[in-house]
Amino acid sequence: MARARTSVGTRRWLFGDQLGPHFLGSAQAPGDDGTQPVLLVVSRAAFRRRRYHRAKAQLVLSAIHHRAAELGDRAQLIVADTYRDAVASVDEPLSVVDPTSWAARRLVRGLGADVLPSRGFVSSEAEFGEWVAQRGRRRLLQEDFYRWARTRTGVLMDGDEPEGGRWNFDADNRLPPPKGATTLGLPHPWQPTEDDIDARVRDDMRRWETEDGIEFGGRAGPRLFAATRAEALAALDDFVAHRLAEFGPYEDAALTGDWAMAHSLLSAPLNLGLLHPMEVIDRVVAAFRDGPAPLASAEGFVRQVMGWRDYVWHLYWHFGEDYVKDSNALDAHTPLPPWFDRLDADAVEARCLSSSLADVRDRAWNHHILRLMVLGNWALQRGYDPQATTEWFTRNYVDAYPWVMAANVVGMALYADGGRMATKPYAAGGAYINRMTDCCKGCAYRPGDRVGARACPFTAGYWWFLDRQAPLLKGNHRLAQPLASLTRLADRAALVEQEDARGDTAP
Ligand SMILES: Cc1cc2nc3c(=O)[nH]c(=O)nc-3n(C[C@H](O)[C@H](O)[C@H](O)COP(=O)(O)OP(=O)(O)OC[C@H]3O[C@@H](n4cnc5c(N)ncnc54)[C@H](O)[C@@H]3O)c2cc1C
Ligand code: SF4
Structure with a gap:
């Protein structure tokens, strides 16, 4: 009509x-x-x-x-x-x-x-274009983009200087989890109450599965993320009141008994367009100005939203439509093994990988460090095909959309663009996972073992990856030290044989 x-x-x-x-x-x-x-x-x-x-x-x-x-x-x-x-x-x-x-x-x-023109980001596409033009031939570094965005918007600025005299509070942030803790002890994050609309949607999905041949993955559970503007505002209030203060210090830490840690769980409502990033930033800055949020946490959060989120959005357009399709600088062609593809966490003994996969299976979400340093790191080390891995993230995460995959998965996690986005591959062994999580306690493997029955598949996988990629990575000065250490590994041949033999079996 x-x-x-x-x-x-x-x-x-x-x-x-x-x-x-x-x-x-x-x-x-x-x-x-x-x-x-x-x-x-x-x-x-x-x-x-x-x-x-x-x-x-x-x-x-x-x-x-x-x-x-x-x-x-x-x-x-x-x-x-x-x-x-x-x-x-x-x-x-x-x-x-x-x-x-x-x-x-x-x-x-x-x-x-x-x-x-597009909406829903702090900087417009035209503004990003101006920044790129100013850069000339210099790399489009996230840190520089973030400082430019802070200066342009005046957020957490004191005149021309960053609030508190520093742009970066990494020294106060990024702590390992508290010793002996199983959770951060914060209140359970806000959760919606499902209504008749949710029930009807579940009925529709069941009908599509039985009548239309549509298939869904993962496990069904109660809805955990905001689906309306009112819910999104309630989730934002809850984060600011209960978790923001701890956000900075424990940004990179993970505990198997605490799936949310001090994270905001706002990526889904932000990416659904229910919240504008600037209103989220304003709330967080107000919580710093009026208490109770320390500057390190407020800055850490603003960095994520105004820095990282906007940056990956703009890179999606800047890198062009064929970026995902054409990026495979490390010549990675391993198809995703069925246990990984189907989120079969119970098939996996490696505790960090199993619990991260279980999070995805049960909630379609996990926080940054598990996406990057466990699941992405695993896919990188094992040479999983970048397009298949991108598909996997796109299908399985509540907050995934094509724009957010390009830089995060192809550029950052897989280094498949050969360094257009990240300055080095985010490959790491079990020592990092052991420092930043409680996963290694009670794992069938030992993070310090490279070869043998209890060799940590991440530690062995790290050296195996470097061994395979050494010819391609030897010009990268940030990898000079690990590549030199590789040549001194007494058990290199045994390690390579061990990891070649692992094939695509679940570790
Ligand atoms: C391999 C990989 C895949 C990822 N896939 C997605 C994805 O599909 N969707 C998504 O929104 N984020 C993705 N991220 C970024 C980040 O992991 C999530 O935004 C974050 O874990 C969401 O949880 P949160 O809302 O509690 O975030 P918080 O830790 O509370 O961070 C606050 C907000 O910052 C933004 N943010 C922080 N880092 C990034 C980033 N690198 N890219 C984009 N936004 C960022 C998000 O909007 C997030 O809500 C991915 C990162 C990696 C390494
Ligand atoms: S020992 Fe290795 S496989 Fe086990 S949890 Fe630690 S890092 Fe993961």
């Missing part, structure tokens, strides 16, 4: 990651004026293409259906096979905020929608 035009003009097509009020309104006046009609689409083909984790599918579908319910008769929600089918059935002009993937950008342009 045709609708009258509103002050903001056209019906706004909202993608499933554009669900907050800041995706409505004009380019000059973003926000919800309470009248703009909206189109929301659920494409079944998107779920047929990939075996998504059921927690991820549940979250995304719940968020879209909740948004439609909130908007009432302003929203037209179409469940169709494809986006094209859905849009073809709408007889009004559509406008859309530039979406978050190369494929979606092509689609909206092909369908003739009026495309507005």
